[in-house]
Amino acid sequence: MARQHRLDGWPLRRRHPHEARLHPRHAGGGPPRRPGQRPPDRRSGLRPALAAACARGTRRRSAATRHLERRRRLRFGRRRAGCHVQAQLRALRGPGVRGSEGGRSGVGQRVTPALLRSSGDRSATKRGRRRRCHLGVLAVTGALAACEQVEVLEDSFRDLTPYEAYQASLAAAGLGETALVRDWEAAGQRALTQPVTVTPPFEEEGYITPEEPSAVAYRIHIPRGRKLTFAVSLDSDDDTRLFIDLFRLPASGDNPPRPVFSSDSLSRTFSHEDPWRGGDYVLRVQPELLRGGSFRVTLGEDNVFAFPVEGHSAPSILSFFGAPRDGGRRRHHGVDIFARRGTPVLAVAAGRADRVRNTRIGGKVVWLRDRQRGASIYYAHLDSQHVSDGDLVEPGDTIGFVGNTGNARTTPPHLHFGIYRRGEGPLDPFPFLTAPRTQLAEQTADAALLGARVQPRNEGIRLRAGPGTREDVLGELDPDAPLRVVGAAGEWYRVRLPGGGDGYVAARLTEPVQQPAQEQAGPQQDRQDQDQEE
Template structure:
């Protein structure tokens, strides 16, 4: 589930609240204040409802439930920092409550896609189910960090912005602001089996020129115009004359005009996102004012009318947000072409123990990232997952990171602590 309303707007279900005048007044002071005021009005997430169910059942004080809650909170302190797109495979253990956290930046206009695939236990090869046919729940939640440099401050508590409603195992979220985000993935108690997690970004809008992409943009937002007297308030997408111009998103056509600057233009208002899309220099217009359009609907064709008559045919595409004006369309349209590397490490290493060879160079916050030197020998580390040629390891103090598979020395099973002991001892102390 992904809330349909931008973070700086109250949800309609609360518009009848007696506190609305105060909320609106505080909204004028900035989005940060709004988050503090409105957060208590949101409904409980499935993860929060699960904790409440444990309390009602009287299980909240059991050893496993206490550890489940602790690792959920520990995820906020010790996320890994992968580069997107990213694929990770790992194994959940019924004996070890676990929570996996990933920290990354999203830019406004990008759409995040998270897909979890469960493969059951190594012995069955299929997602295991109970007698009711339920494969068990995995809670997938996306948080925005409001104060990434001071997460223990009053504003620092991560804000839930999207989540799945199990048994759904996929999440999609359009970033309404550029910020640092944290993804938390946590299976319910006693769930076990192998999993694969894919996290990637993509555009939140359809590309407005048929058969083309951001590689056909030859003039970016902010480029100087008229000798530097003004800036370019959009992107220019070059294509042959007559190429179909398509609606980049839903909305209502508000203007179909011909102007000296834009030539033949079409404006589409998207009230849900509080923005307007501007299509200019069209050779022809195929819609009328008042028409409701969906992504991919024909609006007109590429041309060079208006002040573009001396340039090759192209579409000028602009985005205008209410209260802000023109914004860069790039991240709304760009589809990254990179693909994550498939798993190269041995899955039989998952949930085994090992030692890191070189404390200075072999521990990273993301697969292939810069070294994050360890100040002391952590001793045995738990291998919890893998990405590409890297194992994800958990240190006894709860920190997690990545080590190349060839830089780990396996530890014989008889010499390691029982499952969960190292992390449980660390989390019970409350030490970071």
């Protein structure tokens, strides 16, 4: 019968023959422990010596030894996380709080199995798990905040935007402290902090009075996987400069809005994308001093990536990201788009074809490297490939044809489509493939009243933050309060209150206010003045 040993306070058990040779007290005939020498770490047991022996290649660990190590790790919480979040957790704990690997709690007390047993319950381990979970959330939040701090630092070294350059030219001309310039700057800042909320697709006709410094701003939410398109046109005969600035709102209120686009050109449609994170943006439109007129703003959304199967759309996706595979042993890291065999598979972005292979699971596969966005696009189960390694492709180019090769031989033909990004791993492709709405609301509000004053028809009419009945209610309007119409979108008027601030009211619930001719202002009155001058 094999001899039993007691290992530094551990209960008696039967020792495996390999352990007797590899234990520090027995391996290599080492000297016995001197009086006062620290005993081996009780929680780690035989692991350091076994790891060292395996590294030297002297002996392989047996199945029994691995089983014992696994039981000890599970029993005393020695779990190792193979991701960067664990490093963030250790950094957040600081020197005073060490986890189970350090062997000390927050009060500098030795954590031993005996101490855990003497507590009489398992609440300590549960609290530890909750603390690690909370620290993980803090680590992710801290990473996002650190990303914004880096962007703020980068902004301090960027060039001036056209809007900021115009401000600097006014200050250089000695006009920076005049009341007119201060009012113009205050109007731009007020529009940035108090924008109206709209949802693409959106189109509005607006009017800015030249005599009164003013600006308009729209708050837009862009989800992940989408890009914003916008165009601004000005109905003016002279060379009026109209400043268009797009700001990204920070996740926390500590940082200011970050400018991501700025222009004073009205010649084309602009777009902005941040495909890996959604967010809220503010688009501000403001003319230069003592200029104004009628303008039109058009906002839209589009997908960052094109749809990968010709003639199909999101309803053809019948298997989604995260679905269990192989009896739950793995997860589906993509979506399956079903189509007829031989349907062309298209490149969703410009890039380079790479790793055109025939694998056991994916069958005939193609990887597409999108260098612009730092993404890798994965196409699998192709019936045949139409590109080779290193080929450069553009969006819409054919890279293969739909099939069911690989482990999809028993399923109908479909394309497995996946998106991978360094640092994040597989991403859910569905938000990148769903088509946004493109139909604009029909314009029914009378644009001839732009610049004129209206009033509510009766009491109880609500002022809303955006053009829609689902938008937030800002308050109820006073029936006798005159409202200046500064925009028309669909069946809604954007009105300016007497005390400042903009909101939307249904056009059918308002009526014009009779006012003296010298107070009338708007596009219609401007045309009449021009006719009289001629």
